[in-house]
Amino acid sequence: DGGITQSPKYLFRKEGQNVTLSCEQNLNHDAMYWYRQDPGQGLRLIYYSQIVNDFQKGDIAEGYSVSREKKESFPLTVTSAQKNPTAFYLCASSIFVSGIGNYGYTFGSGTRLTVV
Amino acid sequence: SQQGEEDPQALSIQEGENATMNCSYKTSINNLQWYRQNSGRGLVHLILIRSNEREKHSGRLRVTLDTSKKSSSLLITASRAADTASYFCATDGAAGYSTLTFGKGTMLLVSP
Numbered sequence: 001d002g003g004i005t006q007s008p009k010y011l012f013r014k015e016g017q018n019v020t021l022s023c024e025q026n027l028n029h030d031a032m033y034w035y036r037q038d039p040g041q042g043l044r045l046i047y048y049s050q051i052v053n054d055f056q057k058g059d060i061a062e063g064y065s066v067s068r069e070k071k072e073s074f075p076l077t078v079t080s081a082q083k084n085p086t087a088f089y090l091c092a093s094s095i096f097v098s099g100i101g102n103y104g105y106t107f108g109s110g111t112r113l114t115v116v
Numbered sequence: 117s118q119q120g121e122e123d124p125q126a127l128s129i130q131e132g133e134n135a136t137m138n139c140s141y142k143t144s145i146n147n148l149q150w151y152r153q154n155s156g157r158g159l160v161h162l163i164l165i166r167s168n169e170r171e172k173h174s175g176r177l178r179v180t181l182d183t184s185k186k187s188s189s190l191l192i193t194a195s196r197a198a199d200t201a202s203y204f205c206a207t208d209g210a211a212g213y214s215t216l217t218f219g220k221g222t223m224l225l226v227s228p
Contacts, residue, residue, distance in 0.1 A: 006158075033215060042204065042220035043159075058215070090158055101146030101208040102216055104161030112156075 003027065006091050006108035012116050013078065013085060021076045021111045023091035031096060032074035033105070036060060037088040046089075049074055050096075078113065086115050120148070120188075120205040120219035128225045135192040137222040139205030140185075146208045148181055149216065150190050153202045162190075162203075167210070195226045 004025040013019045025032065031050050035043040045058030049068040063082025068074055074093075078085045089112075092105040123138045139148070147166045151159040165172045165181045165188065172179045178191040192199055202223045206216040 035218075040220065043218040045215055045217075048215050088156075092159075100164075100166060101210075102214070104149060104164055105151075105159070105206075105216060106161070107151075107158035109158045110156070 004091060004093055004106050004108040006089075006111050008111060009109070011111055011113045013113060014116060016080045018077055018079050019113065021078070021089055021091075021113070023074045023076065023108060024072055025074075025093045025106070026072060027093055027106060028071070029093035029095050029106070030071070031094045031102075032068070033092045033094070034058075034064075034066065034074070034076045035090045035092065037090060037110075043090065046076065085113055088112050120207050120217065122203070122205055122219045122222040124222060125220070126223045126225070128227065129195055131195060131197055131226055131228050133195055133226075135195050135199070135224055135226070137190045137203050137205075137224070139188045139190070139219060141188075141205075141207045142186065144210040145183075146210050146214075148179075148188050149206045149208070150177075150179060150188075151204045151206060151218075153204065153221070155201075159204060192224075195224075197226050197228050200224060200226045 007022045033048040034046040047066040049055035065077045091108045094105045097103050120139045120141045149164045150162045153159045163174045165179050176193045181188045202221040204221045206218045
């Protein structure tokens with residue numbers, strides 16, 4: 001089945017540590033995205049990538065980094081510079097259809113990151 | 117960046133009743149999309165309505181779009197307990213390539 005897989009489901013980070021969240025898709029989608037979700041704040045865009053080896057900052061990129069070395073993979077690193085990393089992180093992918101725009105995003109099931 | 121704002125923030129109804137959620141946005145769009153999120157899970161795409169469309173149906177879902185008022189509504193008819201979830205609207209900007217911008221969502225509780 002085609003889909004998007006995030007791992008791990010739960011992740012605990014100590015103060016000062018970097019952690020990497022995995023996101024893999026087998027949908028052959030060109031675009032991939034990372035969102036952060038906090039209670040009552042909806043989804044906020046961290047980074048996105050339209051093609052391999054290229055990515056752009058979203059609204060809240062500070063303290064995060066990404067890479068896009070393969071079409072299927074878009075890992076997110078939460079660095080120690082991110083002061084409030086506890087949140088639910090969602091990865092998504094999509095296709096862009098001329099005349100329609102961004103077609104429906106496919107989301108992974110999320111990673112819940114907690115600082116301990 | 118533009119943002120959809122859903123209204124109400126929370127909605128509680130009985131099974132069999134209809135549920136209506138509204139979304140307002142600020143700038144021109146290519147399309148508007150609705151998503152559903154069960155607690156602790158990822159979002160699931162429900163329906164997309166293009167800027168030149170006024171109404172769209174999918175099963176028990178009916179979406180309307182009024183670009184003059186920059187607003188959309190999602191109607192779920194004959195609600196079931198399994199419809200309990202958060203519902204988000206997302207707007208796709210009209211200026212070239214853009215990313216979806218999500219609102220804060222409406223939490224729907226359907227009681228048996």
